[in-house]
Amino acid sequence: MxxxxxxxxxxxxxxxxxxxxxxxxxxxxxxxxxxxxxxxxxxxxxxxxxxxxxxxxxxxxxxxxxxxxxxxxxxxxxxxxxxxxxxxxxxxxxxxxxxxxxxxxxxxxxxxxxxxxxxxxxxxxxxxxxxxxxxxxxxxxxxxxxxxxxxxxxxxxxxxxxxxxxxxxxxxxxxxxxxxxxxxxxxFALGRNTRLVAGFMEQLHSRQSEDEPIPPPIVMGEEKQQIEERPHGYVIINRAVTNGSLVTTDRVWQLASTGDVLLASRPQLKELCLSFALFKLLRRRFVKCRIPESASTRAFNFLQDVLLGDGDPDRIFRVVADEVSFLGDSYYSSLPACYFxxxxxxxxxxxxxxxxxxxxxxxxxxxxxxxxxxxxxxxxxxxxxxxxxxxxxxxxxxxxxxxxxxxxxxxxxxxxxxxxxxxxCSNWLKVALICSYVTHASWQQSPRVHRWLGGLLKLRIKWVNSCSDEMGQVSLLAPARRQPKTWSLRQKLFCFSDHRRVQHVKVPREVKAAIVEALIGSNESLSSGLVALQNSGIGDAVLWAIQGESTSDVILVWHIATSIVDSRHAASTSSSVDRTVATCISQYCLYLMKAAPELLPDDKAWSKKRYKEVGEEVRHLLSVRRCRWVNYGQMIELLGESSGQDEVVKNGVRLGKQLVELQDGGTVPIWGVLARFWSEMILCVASSDNLKAHREAIARGSSGRIRNAAA
Structure with a gap:
C-alpha cells in the first residue's frame, strides 16, 4: 500500500x-x-x-x-x-x-x-x-x-x-x-544487353562487305525479338519477321526527316536516342566484349558520318555527355533497374x-x-x-x-x-517514350499525344548533371598577367594547400572545336602530338621534346614550354583562339596528373611521382623571388639558374626558349602549333585502356565532358 x-x-x-x-x-x-x-x-x-x-x-x-x-x-x-x-x-x-x-x-x-x-x-x-x-x-x-x-x-x-x-x-x-x-x-534490355548488342553487331558486320552502308546501332526493342545464344554472344534471328518493335537510330532519323511534329521541331530528342545507342556500344568495352578490328574501323566511320558530320562541337559534346550519363546510370543508379x-x-x-x-x-x-x-x-x-x-x-x-x-x-x-x-525527368524515360512513339503510328497522328509527350519530354532537373561541362586547371608556372584569385571559404577548406590550386572553368567552345577537329583529322590513328609537329614546319627542330617512353614527362615539358610562351606576352590582354586552346588543354593535362593520374597512359604511381618532383623543383626555383607570379624574363632567369635541376625542367625551359625565338621570328604561328599539339595530346591521353579508372572517374564525376569526348 x-x-x-x-x-x-x-x-x-x-x-x-x-x-x-x-x-x-x-x-x-x-x-x-x-x-x-x-x-x-x-x-x-x-x-x-x-x-x-x-x-x-x-x-x-x-x-x-x-x-x-x-x-x-x-x-x-x-x-x-x-x-x-x-x-x-x-x-x-x-x-x-x-x-x-x-x-x-x-x-x-x-x-x-x-x-x-x-x-x-x-x-x-x-x-x-x-x-x-x-x-x-x-x-x-x-x-x-x-x-x-x-x-x-x-x-x-x-x-x-x-x-x-x-x-x-x-x-x-x-x-x-x-x-x-x-x-x-x-x-536482354539490361543485364544481358551487352552480349546481345555485341553479337548482333558482329552478326551484321560479318554479313556485309566494306562497301555496304554501316548498320545503324540499336536504340531499344532488342529484348522483344527472337534471340538465340551463340559462341560469341546472343544474336537476333529471323529479323525479316520482326514485329517492328526494334528501334534503331535510322528509324528515329527517318521519322524526324519526314517533318514529324514531335521530332522535327526537337532535334535534341533524336540526339538523345543516338547517345543511348552509343552508350550500348560503349558498354561493350567496359565489360570486355570482343570487338573485331573491322567492326571498330567501321564504327569510327559511323561516328564520323553521324556524330562528327556537321562539326558542331557543342552538339558533339552534348551527345557524348548524355552517353556517359547513361553509362554512369547503368553502373551506379537505381533508375534503369527499378523502373524497367x-x-x-x-x-x-x-x-x-x-x-x-x-x-x-x-x-x-x-x-x-x-x-x-x-x-x-x-x-x-x-x-x-x-x-x-x-x-x-x-x-x-x-x-x-x-x-x-x-x-x-x-x-x-x-x-x-x-x-x-x-x-x-530522366533521360531513360525520355528514350523509352520516344521509342514507343516511333513504333506506334497512332501516336504520331494524335495531337493529344503530341501535347502530352511534348510537355513530358521538356521536364528535366537542371542542377543534376553527372557529366560536368567544366575542366580542371592546374599550372606549375603562373604568368604575371594572372592576378591572385579570391578564394571562398569552401575553396580554402577543400582546395589543395599549395599555390597550384585546382580551378575549374567552363570548357571554352574553342577548345571543344579544336578537339573535334583533331579527332576528325586523326583518321582513327592517335599520336601524342607527332602529326601536329610534322605538319607545322618546325617538326625537325622540336621533335626531340616528344621522344621518350613517359607520356607524363612529355606533358610536363610541353606544359612548362607553353607557360613560358604564354608569359612572353603576359602583358597583352588579347587572347587568340589558339592561345586559349593551348593553355587550357595544357593546364587540364596537368590537372589530370595531379587529380586523376590513373587516367593517364603511364603508371599511376609514376605520374604522381613525376608531378610531385617537377612541381617541387619549380616551386623551389621560383621561391627565390618570394612571388608566385613572375614575368618571362624572371621565369627564364630563375628556372635556368640551377645546374642540378630535373631534366624535365631543363627540357621545358629549352623548348620554351626555342618556341619563343620562333614566335619572335614571325615565320611560324607558334600558338597554332601548340593548339594542334595539345589537341592531339588530349586524344592520346584519353584513349587509356584503364577501364576501371575510367569507370571510377565517371562515378566521381571528375572525368568531365572534355576527356569523355576525347575518349
Missing part, C-alpha cells in the same frame, strides 16, 4: 531523476545525431550518383548505415526502461517508433542498385543486411505497439496503423529492389506515393495533437517511496522527439518525391 511507503527524501528524488534523465538524454542525443546523418543522405542522394561516390558522401553513408542498427536498437529498447522501480506514463513512444521506421525508409532509398552485366565483376544491389534491418525494424514496431505502452489513447490507434503501414511499405520497397535486380540481371519495363515503374511510384500520403497524414496528426512546447517525455513516480502530493515527476522534453520525427517526415517526403521526380 502507498500509505505504508516512506516519504521520499530529497536525495532519493534527486537520484531517481538523475537515473531517468540520463537514459532520456542519451536517447535524445542519438536521435538527433542519426536524424542529421539520415538527412545528409537525402541531400547527397538528391545531387545524383556522382556525389554519392565522393569521400564525404561515402563517410556519411558508412556512418549512417553502420550506426543505424545499434542506435535504433538502443533507443527502442529503452522504451519502458526503469519502469521496474517507477510508475511511468510515456508520451514519446509512438514518436520513437515512427522515427525508427522513417530512418529505415530513407536508408532503403539511398541504397544503390544497378543492372549488372553478364561477365561484369561489379555487383551492386540491396544487401541482405538491409533486408535484415528492415525486418528487425518491423518487428520492433509491432512488438512495442502491441504492448500499448504509450499514453495518448486518442491518437494512438491512428499512429499505430500509420506507422505499421509505413513499416510494411518499406518492406515492400526493399522487396521490389530485390525483384528489380534479379529481373534486370536476366533481361511497364509494371515496375507503376509499383515503385505507387509505393512512393503511398509513403508520402502516410507521412503527410502522420505529420498533420502529430502537429495537431502536440505543439511540442513544455511537454515532458515521461511522467514518473518512484515505487519505493511516496512523493508528497502523490504527483508525477516530469522528465525530458518532448521537443527532441517531436522535431526529430517531423524533420524525418519532411525528409522522407522529399526523398520519395525526389525518387519519383528523378524518374519522370
Amino acid at each position: 502507498d500509505n505504508d511507503k516512506p516519504v521520499c527524501r530529497r536525495d532519493e528524488i534527486r537520484n531517481f531523476q538523475h537515473a531517468l534523465n540520463a537514459v532520456l538524454w542519451r536517447n535524445n542525443v542519438l536521435m538527433v545525431m542519426n536524424s542529421t546523418l539520415v538527412a545528409s543522405m537525402v541531400v547527397v542522394g538528391a545531387t545524383g550518383w556522382r556525389y554519392r561516390h565522393s569521400m564525404v558522401a561515402r563517410f556519411i553513408s558508412l556512418g549512417a548505415t553502420t550506426l543505424f542498427l545499434p542506435i535504433v536498437s538502443y533507443v527502442v529498447s529503452s522504451i519502458g526502461s526503469g519502469n521496474w522501480k517507477a510508475d511511468c506514463q510515456d508520451s514519446y513512444v509512438f514518436l520513437i517508433l515512427t522515427w525508427t521506421v522513417l530512418v529505415q525508409t530513407i536508408g532503403i532509398n539511398f541504397s544503390g542498385i544497378a543492372a549488372v552485366n553478364d561477365g561484369d565483376s561489379q555487383k551492386l544491389g540491396p544487401s541482405i543486411e538491409l533486408l535484415a534491418r528492415t525486418l528487425w525494424t518491423s518487428y520492433l514496431v509491432v512488438y512495442y505497439y502491441s504492448n500499448n505502452t504509450f499514453s495518448d489513447d486518442d491518437i494512438g490507434p491512428f499512429l499505430s496503423a500509420s506507422t505499421f503501414a509505413l513499416s510494411v511499405l518499406s518492406f515492400v520497397k526493399i522487396t521490389l529492389k530485390f525483384f528489380a535486380l534479379e529481373k534486370a540481371r536476366r533481361s 519495363g511497364k509494371l515496375l515503374p507503376v509499383l515503385n511510384i505507387t509505393v512512393s506515393l503511398s509513403i508520402v500520403t502516410f507521412c503527410l497524414a502522420s505529420g498533420v496528426v502529430i502537429g495537431a495533437f502536440f505543439d511540442g512546447a513544455g511537454e515532458d517525455q515521461r511522467n514518473c513516480r518512484p515505487l519505493s517511496c511516496t512523493v508528497l502530493g502523490d504527483y508525477y515527476v516530469g522528465f525530458g522534453s518532448l521537443n527532441f522527439n517531436y522535431y526529430s520525427t517531423l524533420f524525418l517526415l519532411v525528409a522522407t517526403i522529399l526523398s520519395e518525391a525526389w525518387d519519383v521526380a528523378s524518374y519522370i
Whole structure:
C-alpha cells in the first residue's frame, strides 16, 4: 500500500531523476545525431550518383548505415526502461517508433542498385543486411505497439496503423529492389544487353562487305525479338519477321526527316536516342566484349558520318555527355533497374506515393495533437517511496522527439518525391517514350499525344548533371598577367594547400572545336602530338621534346614550354583562339596528373611521382623571388639558374626558349602549333585502356565532358 511507503527524501528524488534523465538524454542525443546523418543522405542522394561516390558522401553513408542498427536498437529498447522501480506514463513512444521506421525508409532509398552485366565483376544491389534491418525494424514496431505502452489513447490507434503501414511499405520497397535486380540481371534490355548488342553487331558486320552502308546501332526493342545464344554472344534471328518493335537510330532519323511534329521541331530528342545507342556500344568495352578490328574501323566511320558530320562541337559534346550519363546510370543508379519495363515503374511510384500520403497524414496528426512546447517525455513516480502530493515527476522534453520525427517526415517526403521526380525527368524515360512513339503510328497522328509527350519530354532537373561541362586547371608556372584569385571559404577548406590550386572553368567552345577537329583529322590513328609537329614546319627542330617512353614527362615539358610562351606576352590582354586552346588543354593535362593520374597512359604511381618532383623543383626555383607570379624574363632567369635541376625542367625551359625565338621570328604561328599539339595530346591521353579508372572517374564525376569526348 502507498500509505505504508516512506516519504521520499530529497536525495532519493534527486537520484531517481538523475537515473531517468540520463537514459532520456542519451536517447535524445542519438536521435538527433542519426536524424542529421539520415538527412545528409537525402541531400547527397538528391545531387545524383556522382556525389554519392565522393569521400564525404561515402563517410556519411558508412556512418549512417553502420550506426543505424545499434542506435535504433538502443533507443527502442529503452522504451519502458526503469519502469521496474517507477510508475511511468510515456508520451514519446509512438514518436520513437515512427522515427525508427522513417530512418529505415530513407536508408532503403539511398541504397544503390544497378543492372549488372553478364561477365561484369561489379555487383551492386540491396544487401541482405538491409533486408535484415528492415525486418528487425518491423518487428520492433509491432512488438512495442502491441504492448500499448504509450499514453495518448486518442491518437494512438491512428499512429499505430500509420506507422505499421509505413513499416510494411518499406518492406515492400526493399522487396521490389530485390525483384528489380534479379529481373534486370536476366533481361536482354539490361543485364544481358551487352552480349546481345555485341553479337548482333558482329552478326551484321560479318554479313556485309566494306562497301555496304554501316548498320545503324540499336536504340531499344532488342529484348522483344527472337534471340538465340551463340559462341560469341546472343544474336537476333529471323529479323525479316520482326514485329517492328526494334528501334534503331535510322528509324528515329527517318521519322524526324519526314517533318514529324514531335521530332522535327526537337532535334535534341533524336540526339538523345543516338547517345543511348552509343552508350550500348560503349558498354561493350567496359565489360570486355570482343570487338573485331573491322567492326571498330567501321564504327569510327559511323561516328564520323553521324556524330562528327556537321562539326558542331557543342552538339558533339552534348551527345557524348548524355552517353556517359547513361553509362554512369547503368553502373551506379537505381533508375534503369527499378523502373524497367511497364509494371515496375507503376509499383515503385505507387509505393512512393503511398509513403508520402502516410507521412503527410502522420505529420498533420502529430502537429495537431502536440505543439511540442513544455511537454515532458515521461511522467514518473518512484515505487519505493511516496512523493508528497502523490504527483508525477516530469522528465525530458518532448521537443527532441517531436522535431526529430517531423524533420524525418519532411525528409522522407522529399526523398520519395525526389525518387519519383528523378524518374519522370530522366533521360531513360525520355528514350523509352520516344521509342514507343516511333513504333506506334497512332501516336504520331494524335495531337493529344503530341501535347502530352511534348510537355513530358521538356521536364528535366537542371542542377543534376553527372557529366560536368567544366575542366580542371592546374599550372606549375603562373604568368604575371594572372592576378591572385579570391578564394571562398569552401575553396580554402577543400582546395589543395599549395599555390597550384585546382580551378575549374567552363570548357571554352574553342577548345571543344579544336578537339573535334583533331579527332576528325586523326583518321582513327592517335599520336601524342607527332602529326601536329610534322605538319607545322618546325617538326625537325622540336621533335626531340616528344621522344621518350613517359607520356607524363612529355606533358610536363610541353606544359612548362607553353607557360613560358604564354608569359612572353603576359602583358597583352588579347587572347587568340589558339592561345586559349593551348593553355587550357595544357593546364587540364596537368590537372589530370595531379587529380586523376590513373587516367593517364603511364603508371599511376609514376605520374604522381613525376608531378610531385617537377612541381617541387619549380616551386623551389621560383621561391627565390618570394612571388608566385613572375614575368618571362624572371621565369627564364630563375628556372635556368640551377645546374642540378630535373631534366624535365631543363627540357621545358629549352623548348620554351626555342618556341619563343620562333614566335619572335614571325615565320611560324607558334600558338597554332601548340593548339594542334595539345589537341592531339588530349586524344592520346584519353584513349587509356584503364577501364576501371575510367569507370571510377565517371562515378566521381571528375572525368568531365572534355576527356569523355576525347575518349
